[in-house]
Every structure is written in structure tokens, then in C-alpha cells.
Amino acid sequence: MKLSRALLFLSITASTAAIAQTAEKLTPPMEVDIPSSFEATTPQADYIRREVMIPMRDGKKMFAVIVMRKGTSAAPILLTRTPYNAAKATSRNASQKIEEIVPISDAEFINDNYIRVYEDVRGRNGSEGDYVMNRPLRGPLNATDTDHATDAYDTIDWLVKNVPETNGRVAMTGSSYPGFTTLMATIDPHPALKAVVPMSPMVDGWMGDDWFHNGAYRQAGYDYFVSQMAQKGDGDDVASGTGDQYALWLKAGSAGDYVKAYGLDKLPQSRKMQEHPAYDDFWKGQAVDKLLGARPFTVPMTLVVGQWDQEDSYGAAAVFRALKGKDTGGNLHLVVGPWRHSGVNYDGSSLGALRFAGDTALQFRRDVMKPWLDQYLKPGAAKFDVPAAYTYATGLDKWQGTADILDAPLKPLYLESGFGLGWEKAAKADRDTYLSDPAKPVPFVPRPVHWGDADQWKPWLVSDQRFADSRPDVLTYVTEPLTKAVHIRGRPKVDLYAATTGTDSDWVVKLIDVYPEEYTSDPKLAGFQLGVGMEIFRGRYVDGFDKPHALKPGQVENYKFELPTVNHAFLPGHRIMVQVQSSWFPLYDRNPQTYVKNIFFAKPGDYKKATQSVFTGGATASSVMLPVVED
Template identity: 60%
Template sequence: MPRFPLLAATALTAALLAQPLCAQTAPVTPMTPDVVDKYDEVRPEADFIRREIMVPMRDGTKLYTAIVMKKGTKNAPILLSRTPYNAHGDVTRTKSQRLREIVPAMDVEFVEDGYIRVYQDIRGLHRSEGQLVMNRPIVGPLNNTGIDESTDAYDTIDWLVKNLPESNGKVGIIGSSYLGFTSLAAIINPHPALKAAVPQSPMVDGWMGDDWFHYGAFRQNSFDYALGQSTGKADAGADIPRGAGDDYTAYLEAGSAGDFARKWGVDQVPFVRKLMENPAYTDFWSGQAVDKWLAERPLTVPTMLVVGQWDQEDSYGAPAAYRALEPKDKDNTMVSLVIGPWRHSGVNHYGYDLGPLTFAGDTAREFRVKWLKPFFDHHLKGAADPHTPPVLTYDTGAQRWDVSPKWPMGKLTPLYLGENFTASFSAPKQAGHDDYVSDPAHPVPYAPRPTNMGNRAQWTTWLVTDQRFAEGRPDVLTYQTAPLDKPVHIMGAPSVDLFAATSGTDSDWVVKLIDVAPNDTPENGSQGSKPANPGFQLPLGIEIFRGRYVHSFAKPEALKPGKVEEFRFDLPNIDHVVLPGHRIMVQVQSSLFPLYDRNPQSFVPNIFNAKPADYKVATQSIQRGGGKPSAVLIPIVE
């Protein structure tokens, strides 16, 4: 028989054998149900593998875990993030068959280099089982359940190294904001396979200077966050339905922060109740401070702490964790601190600019490529030691990266407030005071009105807003130096030493340290403003202090009218050269609204419950010279 007919017959036989399989699918009719059980978005041509697993914890709770890697991956390190912000979304950023397109932009360098990328929903959110407890305290006096974010990280890592045959058994953890908190928690009683951690803008102490309060003054947009997270079992949390008008007006008309919460029905959200019922720094908050947890335990995991100089949410956490960990780093190789020219979580996005500022290239990507990935490559892949700098900071005045052996680098040097609203590094020869009237009915806005804390463009850049909008107000005192004849390099956290009195029985004190450009700047100048902006007032640091805590953060007390008290608090950490020809300015005021709730300026036990009659006008007196020389102590590098 000829060869060709044999092949044809064989093909025909195969086709006939296949017919019964096809016949199993019934023909469709007009009433055939139109819902399928599943559609696999990862097609055969995809260059990656995606797995979605419910990973069991020690108490039986299962956490949704998304795992992605390039096809053909083997002997690969694992990079883990534990998030409250929907892990599924981190592996479905686009509907693409290319791995670099489905993961967040900051992960592209890792997945293309063979890393296994893992994202996990924390307890009680999105696809994970269990109950959410915001910033769940570590097992101890505040938590007797036997589980916390540290144990969940341990159990997750244990499962990953035992169940991912493609891995080399080494794990790193990374994440920003809440993910920075879970990254720090992972290094407390860490799993042996955890070899490196990079907490970015971590939430460390929500009362002292991170999300909820700053030195006792309440950040009112915490209500929005609390509601969104508390309703986050679905993919999208709820929003306070107050419309898109001016937040300044909405909060002012509501009354106290507590009145605002009650008006919108968020006062019964458990975490909102925790905020409103615990306004002071009692064990409720101090027992949750992550830096205190870290200080009590050995440092066994190499840790790189990252924060933005203008982090509008968590400027406190990374430096606080560094202060807790650095004394344990005997050879200066286990812990490092990075301060970049970024907003909150800006390290993971594009770092060319921030609001009116431009920088020398994409500073965020430069950091990720030159320092971040080599750090992980060394500890997770056995690559050569990159000699990670103990401290890496970006000088936002001179536009360059600085490498330092420690932090802070500068020597605290007083910049004194003087007569005629001057500021000088020489102490005033005469004592005096300057007064202003603070009216809670007309608080100073934190940014030019209309204010909208939900507007990302305004919210992410308010810390670099030109401060001339506030300078002319009668309830804002402005002191400034003569034009500098030499550069002043600031490296560290400036410290406020304010001698002040009030005619009321409580008061807030806001201090701003500002770099003022010459009023004749001819082009894009040393501050990188865009476009050229003569006289631009660039805030280097802004902070608020609630006066009732002058003697004790845990036990507030009324101020005595007219009595001068010394208020000490720190501004955020910075690396910045103020160039010759510029001036250094200090602004002092008593409100920063509506970001921070209004102080009624009469003492009440709990400001969340202040009544309209409690809000009173007060005369504020700032002392200068003599035995009460108000100053900002600036860490200057000679």
C-alpha cells in the first residue's frame, strides 16, 4: 500500500477517536446559562507562573497569598510583602501576559532577575481569613492571643520555603507604610530563612509622630483611613460621604474632631473609638510602639530603613527604628538608614520631582538600582558585598547623595528668634517677646485653601508648599536671617526649643523651618523649583506639639495662663544645604487645620469631646533672648 494513504488513514482514525470527546459538550441553546465557573487570565503564552494559595497560620487561619515568578525559575530567592491593600491587585496590575507589566513598577528589576515575588493579605482583609486588628500589637501585655504580625510572617516564610520548589530557601521582606510595619514585625523573633528586610516609611509610633497623632495633636484624616480599612474585607473600603468641598469648611462647621466623627457615623468604628478614647500617650499607645519592641530584642536580620524627607504620613518611624537598632550594630553593617527626597512611599514610584521641586534624575529608581537591589542580591543570592552605606541621604539643596557613617551628622547649633522678627546664630542681646492672637474660629490652614486631604496631588505635596500663603497672617509669627554669606548644611533632625506662654489653659505650637530663595532668582535655582519662583519659601520641616503634654505625654494638664513654659520637640530629619544668598526662616503659629484638630485653648479632659463654648481666643507670647531664648537647634555640618 502506498505510504501517503497510510498516513491519511491514521489521521482519519485519530479524528474519529477524538469525536466522542467533542460530543460531550452539549450544543448551546437560547437558554444555556451564560456564566462560566472560571476563566484563567494566565494564558499558555504568558512568560510567568502565578499561584494563589491560602497559607495556613499556626491558629488555623488561612491568609491569601499571591506568588509570581518567571517561567523556568529555579534556585531563586523569595521577596515577600505583607499588605492590607489587596495582594491580588499586586499581581494583576494590568491584564498582560508579561510579568513586568502585571507587578508594581518597583518590582520589575526583581522579577526580571529571577526573584519569586510574594504578596499576602494580612488577617481580616480582602481575601484572607481572620479578624483585622489595626497595627496588631506584638504578643505580650496588650495581646494574649499568641498570634501577631511577627508570628504570621514566621508561619508564612516557613510555608514558602517548604512548598516552593523553585526557591533557594532565602527570604527577604519589603514594604512601605503599613507594609513597613509588617516588615519590621517580621524581624522580631524572625524565621531563620529571613535574611534581609527593607521597611520603608514604616508605621512605628502612631501617637508620637506617625499616622494618628503628632505629639498629641490628632490628624483628622485618620478617620477616613480607619473607615476604609475597617470595611476592607471587600476589595474597596468605604469612604466618608462628605462630598468634594473644602475640608477646612467641613471640619470647622462640624465642631470638634469627635463631633465630625459622630456626624458621619464613624464614631462606632472600633479603631475610631480607640483613637477617641485614648488621646494621651498611655500604655495603650506606648505599648504598641514598634521601636520599643525592637529595642528589647537582638538584631539578627540585616535591615535597611527607608523614608522620604517630606513624608506626609510616616516621617517619624524609620529614624525612630534606626535609633532603636543602631546601638546593636557593633560593626556598622547590620542596619542602615536611607532618607530620600520623596513623599510618603515615594521610593517606590518616580523620583524626578515632588510638587514644585525637581531633582537630578529619577532619584527613586537610582536608589533602587544602585543600593536597594544589590542589598537584597547580596543577602539572598550570595552576590558580592555592595558595602551598603550605614547612612545614605539625599542633599535636597545641593542635589546629590551623601554617604555617612552615622546619623545625625550635624552638631546642634541654635538659631535664635530675635527682635524685629530676625533670626540669628548669635544669641539676642535683649530679652523680649512677640505676641499674636490665635482664634480657633479662624485656624491657620495647613495648605492654601480650598483644602482636600483626599486629593492626592495636594496631599502628597503639602510639605513642600510655598509658605508665603501663611506668612502674612497676623496669627503667624515669621523670623528670618539675613542672606547667608556661606552655605549651611543641615544633616539631622532640627530640635525646637520654644519658650512660650498663652492666656488660655491649653495651646498647640506649630514651628516651621524654611529655606527662602532670593527674591531675584533668575532661573531654576538651587531648590530645583519649577518654574523659576523668586522668593520661594521651601519648608524643610513642619511639626506640631500639643501644649497640655509639656510635662508628661501620659498625663496631660492645664497650662497656667501667662506662665512661660519650655516646649521641646523635634522636626523631621533632613539633609539639605541652604546656599549663600538664601535666608533661613522660622514660622510659629498655633494651628495647622484641618489636618490637625483644633485645640480649644481652654483645657478639657478630652479634646474629642470639646463643646463649642470651650473654643476660646487666646493671646500667645513667644519669648526671645535673656534667660528664655527661643530657638531652633539645627544640626549643622561644618
């Protein structure tokens, strides 16, 4: 009996101890369910992915993701510095295959012994520090000791010392904002930075990239400001509803009224736009082409842009122009493809209704970009020659190489009385007029307008222009059907003589390829009016972008401005068209057509109708100067 009690006691004691031991291993009910860090196990992964914090000279740390295929060694690094979330850029899919977690544009590199690195810029997403849009170079606009040049230097220095798989050679690339950070890295560059490929870079936000074009403000920027600056991580657009933005912005009034209505004046970037409507030192001091042009050219560079880049059409050509006189070794190149903004990194076989001869973006990345980078990054790699200008000829559907493109001779195509176009200037002067009403501005795309819709926004520069051709406030000039091709390659220039009954005015000029009315090879393009190059100019800046002034009613002014870089053939049977108008809404803010000091704060009573006159023939013969080449 005593033995049974003893055994029972021992059994109970052992059970109690076991329960106590099990309880010690249980997760407490109130343990926090979001750990300080987590990385899923990837037993079948064919890649290595590391998240690191890279120290900068001021003690702040930048978040970066390093990705490479397993077995990579003695490898070059391809770096992108981005405000668009480095973690997401390297984890597109929940996969253990490296091709699935990186962007498709990385495939050619990670499959050939490259290490891919994405880094959040200062103050965005996982990186420490303060975020400033397009953070200016240290100096008059930046009293700190850090900028994108120093952050790139410090990042590269850390990578070559702390990534054991690297051969110590680095290149940088990226599109749009990352194109800007790529260019900034070439200012006082790290010795390990051997080559760069800036794509659609943000270079001058006033002259012709994201914020203004020749003084006309691009109102779509407010959605970007909110998504980038309302919080450290990724955000949404302005909560202005899902209706037609044409009606929304018309009802809002001026851009300043819109800012006030939605509380956007709380964002410093919105205030900076309003405080600097003209091309003052604020903009001149940030212009990357000017910064680079004042320094030696030391890092081999291939600049890339889309012929129909709807966001940053200006920057690549501006940098090429600023640096080409400094390039003595054939290390500077400009590539223009048949793409929309950043289209070089996606499928390039089509754009809107246009179809091309294969995936033109892949052709460039695989056949040009990678072998060009290899020669600088891989010891023993073959030398790869690229023409100074390498562009895709739309209409002819083929790549072409030339020694130059921006300074091609220009041949005037004159606007004629009777709404024709011709190569000979008419002796007799004449004019055509239209009534421009700010209450009924010309839309930049057919309504309803939804620039948040990627299917509308990305290809809008190749949208059919027939919707505008039929308006009474748009002048249309057109040639007869061509009997032979007219091939242009370069930057067309507008030479417009015009007058207004108002005291300010915008001028929009469109160069258009009109397809034949019968087009059996592709019926959806029958009669299509394809914008080849289109741009806007704010009249108050006719005497200088830093010298705005009221226009004198009725006085003829000569407006000169460039269209984006193109390589395009107008084929036989097609016609060349030029459209002229005075609004491009709501992408660009309405000009009140009454001179006010700052259009951001125009009042309802400032918006007035004006009669616009475009002059043809004689001493005031308007034309579009075309870079015609003989094939």
C-alpha cells in the same frame, strides 16, 4: 415503500439522538455566571503567577500571589505583607509581560531571578481571620496566639517548603503599613528571613506617625479608617462631600462631633482614638521601636523614609535610634531620600515644584537596595557596603553617606527681637505676640483643602508657605540673604519658650528655605518658601506625653520637640525662615485653647481666643537647633 419508511425512522431517530447529545453539552440557562475560580489563559506570558492560600498555626489561611519570570530557579523570595490587596498589586494591567503586571519598583528584582510574593494580611481582602489595625504583638494587648510576627513566620515557612523555584532565602519589604509588617517579621524571625527593607514604616501612631503628632490628632485618618474597616475589601472615604474640607471640619466642631455626625463611632478604631488621647500603655505597648529595642538585633535592616513624608515621618528614624547600639556588624542602615510618603517606589525625579538630579528613587532601588539584598539572598554575591546613614542632600542634589545622622551636634539659630534669626543669643529678653482664634485656624495648605486629591496631599510638605507668612496669627523670623551655604544633616530640634493666656495651646514650628526673589534658573521658584522641616506639639504635654495638664495662663513654658530627619543645604542668596503658629487645620484637630480632659469631645463654648507669646533673648531665648555640617 417499507424501506423508505425504515430509512425515515432511522434518520429521525439519529437526529433526535444528535439533538439530545447537543443539548447535554449546552450550558444551562440558569448556570451561575461567576465561577468559584477563574484564571485567564496566558499563552504568551513570560511569567508564572500563582494564587495560594497559606495556612497559619491557628488554622486560618492567608491569601498570597506568587509571581516570577518563566525559567526562574534557585531564586530568593521578596515578600510583602499588605492590607492593600495582594491580587491588585500583581495585576496592574491586563498584560502578559511581567513588568506590566507588577509595580515599577519590582522591575529590578523580577528581572534578576527574584520571586515576588504579595500576601493579604489577616482579615483583609482574600485572607481569613479577624482584622485588627496594626495588630499588636501577642501579650498584654493581644490575648491570642497570633500577630504579624507569627503570621510572617508561618508564611515564610510555607513558602520555602512549597515554592520549588526558591533557594530558601527570603527578604521582606514594603512601605507604610507593609513597612510595619516588615518590621514585625523581625520579632522572633524565621531562619530563612535574611534581610528586610522597611519603608516609611508605621511605628508609633501617637508620637509621630499616622494618628497623632506629639499629641495633636490627625483628622485625615478617618477616611483611612472607613476605607480599611467598613468592609473586608477595599472601600471608599467618608461620604462627607467634595467641598472645601476646611469649611466642612470647621462646621463639624470637634473631631468627636465629626465622628458622631457620620456614624464613625461604629468603627472600633475610631473609638480607640477617642479613648486614648494621651500616650498611655495602649500606645506604648504598640510602639514597634520599643518592641525591637527590647530584643536582640538579628536581621540585617535598611530603613527608608522620605524627607517630606506626609504620613509616617517618625518611624524609620525611631527604629534606627532604638537599634543602632545593638548593631555590631554594620547591618543597620537608614536611608532618607527627597521623597513624599512611599515615594521611593515611584518616580523620584521631582516632588511638587522641586526637581532633582535624575530619578532618585530608581537610583536607590537599583544602585543600593538590590545589591544590598543580593549579598544576603544570593550565594556568591559580592559584599555591598552601605554607610550607616545614606541620605540625599537637597540643595546640593547628591547622595551622601555618613556614619550617623540622628545624633549630629546641634547649633542654635535664635529667634530675634524684630523678627530676625541669628547665631548669637541676644542678651535682652523680649517677646512677640499674636492672637490665636480657633474660629479662624491656620490651614495646612492654601484653601480649598482636598486631602483626597493626590496632587494636593502627596506633596503638601513642599508647598509654598507664603500663604501662611502673610497671616497676622503667624510669627515669621528670617535671616538676611546667606553669603555662604548652611548645610544641615540630621534632626533639627525646636527649643521654644512660649506662653498663652489660655489653659492649653498647640505650637507649630516650621523651618523654611526662602528662595531669592529673582531666580532665573527656575522662575516658578522665585521667592518660594520651601518647608524643610515642620512639626506640631500639643502644649498640655509639656511635662510628659503621659501627663497632660492645664497650662497656667501667662506662664512661660519650654517646649522641646524634634523636626523630621533632613539633609538640606540653604544656598547662598537664600534665607532661612522660621514660622510659629498655633493651628494647622483641618489636618490637625483644633486645640480649644481651654483645657478639657479630652479634646475629642470639646464643646463649642470651649473654643476661645488666646494671646500667644513667643520669647526671644535672655534666659528664655527661643531657637531652632540645627545639625549644621561643614562641607
